[in-house]
Structure formats: C-alpha cells, structure tokens
Amino acid sequence: MDGMLTSPVGRFRLFALAEAVSWAGLLIGMLFKYLIIGNEIGVKVFGPIHGVIFVGYVLVTLLVREPQRWDLRTTLLALAASIPPFGTVIFERWANRTGKLDPQTSAA
Numbered sequence: 001m002d003g004m005l006t007s008p009v010g011r012f013r014l015f016a017l018a019e020a021v022s023w024a025g026l027l028i029g030m031l032f033k034y035l036i037i038g039n040e041i042g043v044k045v046f047g048p049i050h051g052v053i054f055v056g057y058v059l060v061t062l063l064v065r066e067p068q069r070w071d072l073r074t075t076l077l078a079l080a081a082s083i084p085p086f087g088t089v090i091f092e093r094w095a096n097r098t099g100k101l102d103p104q105t106s107a108a
Contacts (some may be wrong), residue, residue: 008064009103015057016081016088022050023085057082074100 005011026049029042061078064070070078074095081091095101 007103008060008067009101011060012064012101013092015053015060016092018053019050019057019082019088020086022046022053026050027085054082057088068100068102070100 005014025046026043029040029044029046032042033040058079061075061082065075065078078091078095081087092101
C-alpha cells in the first residue's frame, strides 16, 4: 500500500478504485432512499464522500497526465470516465492494458 501512495500511477489507481467504490455506496444509498425505505442516510453519508473522492480523482488525473505523457484524448477520456458509475476502473484497466499507465514512465 505504501508504494501505491508514493507514485503518481499508484495514486491514480487508488483514486480510480475509490471513486468507483464511492459510486457504489452512493447508488446503494439512492436505492434505499428512493425505492426501499425512503431513508436518505446513505445519500447523506456517501454523497459528500463521493464528492471529495471525485475531486481527488480529477486532480490526480491532471497530475498524472504529464508524467505519463497522455495526449489530450487520453486525458479527456480519463476525466470523462469519472462521470458514469465505475468508469474510472474501466479506464484504469484500459490504460494499464494499452501502456498508457506505466509506473516506469513516472519514475523516469
């Protein structure tokens, strides 16, 4: 876990996963609020958490962009991935698979 937080790629991966998990929490909170019991505690808890993590994901995306040598298209895809639920994990896996997320590039 330590190595994950010390590199730009590690921070990006952490925020991509956290953003997806916070989306899940918010969606579950909305399910309970609107369909099951009408209680909004889940939305009150996960809404702000998701908001903070969303902002963190956007910032870490902008910070990892230069060391990873992302072009405008890749950067915009990474940012757009934060909008649909679980899009950040899909983008992270794609970027890793296509070599756009390389820990060695950040270290150089």
